[in-house]
Amino acid sequence: MPETPRVAIVTGAARGIGAATARRLAAEGHSVAVLDLAEADANATAEQITADGGTAIAVGADVSDAGQVRTAVDQVADRLGRPAILVNNAGVIRDNMLFKMSDDDWDTVLGVHLRGAFLMSRAAQEYMTSDGWGRIVNLSSSSALGNRGQANYSAAKAGMQGFTKTLAVELGKFGVTANAVAPGFIATDMTRATAERVGMEFEDFKNAAAASIPVRRVGRPEDIANTIAFLTGEAAGFVSGQVIYVAGGPLD
Numbered sequence: 001m002p003e004t005p006r007v008a009i010v011t012g013a014a015r016g017i018g019a020a021t022a023r024r025l026a027a028e029g030h031s032v033a034v035l036d037l038a039e040a041d042a043n044a045t046a047e048q049i050t051a052d053g054g055t056a057i058a059v060g061a062d063v064s065d066a067g068q069v070r071t072a073v074d075q076v077a078d079r080l081g082r083p084a085i086l087v088n089n090a091g092v093i094r095d096n097m098l099f100k101m102s103d104d105d106w107d108t109v110l111g112v113h114l115r116g117a118f119l120m121s122r123a124a125q126e127y128m129t130s131d132g133w134g135r136i137v138n139l140s141s142s143s144a145l146g147n148r149g150q151a152n153y154s155a156a157k158a159g160m161q162g163f164t165k166t167l168a169v170e171l172g173k174f175g176v177t178a179n180a181v182a183p184g185f186i187a188t189d190m191t192r193a194t195a196e197r198v199g200m201e202f203e204d205f206k207n208a209a210a211a212s213i214p215v216r217r218v219g220r221p222e223d224i225a226n227t228i229a230f231l232t233g234e235a236a237g238f239v240s241g242q243v244i245y246v247a248g249g250p251l252d
């Protein structure tokens with residue numbers, strides 16, 4: 001059954017998982033706001049969607065800034081229509097062992113992932129709850145289970161799971177679902193940066209990761225976009241408050 005066309009916002013959609021998700025939601029027939037820090041970076045994804053026959057706009061905003069979030073969400077409502085789908089995907093890493101982790105490493109990561117998801121969700125739910133339909137998907141991570149050098153990131157990604165469950169509890173009666181997708185290793189600029197940090201070629205880093213993944217490959221951004229397309233679709237209306245690990249195998 002084709003999806004009812006909606007207005008979707010995908011944060012951090014200039015590249016990686018966010019860009020793949022924006023393209024996928026546009027292919028489902030949704031109008032997509034491609035939001036990223038710099039509008040110019042978001043433009044490439046939006047232009048690609050438009051070239052493929054979809055509808056998209058680029059929006060520049062820092063998701064951790066309350067004023068910019070408010071302006072961005074209202075701008076989407078003015079230019080595309082009332083947002084009904086929100087994917088909180090924007091993310092950064094500032095990896096360091098705890099004894100070397102700076103206050104700024106901590107605040108930046110918690111600020112983008114957790115405060116960003118909070119600010120975006122609070123702004124978007126106003127439209128969703130008054131329209132009686134909405135889908136929120138938050139990006140968690142397998143690192144929520146703990147990962148060396150990522151005290152800040154794993155705290156943020158575990159926080160995303162509790163945040164998601166609370167949104168599901170509060171917003172369900174308004175027709176709004178909230179779920180988290182927790183990717184394992186996905187080949188993007190983020191994992192490329194991790195390879196650089198540990199002094200490995202990206203290909204070697206990916207091959208080493210693939211060897212310990214049951215399906216014997218690392219993930220692609222499209223693997224996550226496919227899962228998000230399901231969770232944001234009509235058919236997922238009874239799925240809420242869940243954390244879905246998309247990691248090529250089970251995780252503890």
Ligand code: NAP
Nearest residue numbers: 012016017037062063089090091139141183185186188190
């Ligand atoms: P990515 O390639 O680094 O892309 C992240 C995007 O978020 C970038 O375009 C970045 O913009 C944007 N962004 C950063 N801070 C922002 C802010 N304050 N406001 C708006 N946009 C901001 O990352 P990815 O690998 O696609 O990851 C996407 C999401 O999946 C993240 O939440 C990440 O934690 C999660 N995840 C990824 C993996 C993986 O293996 N790749 C695994 C688990 C979870 P700039 O380029 O301007 O910084």
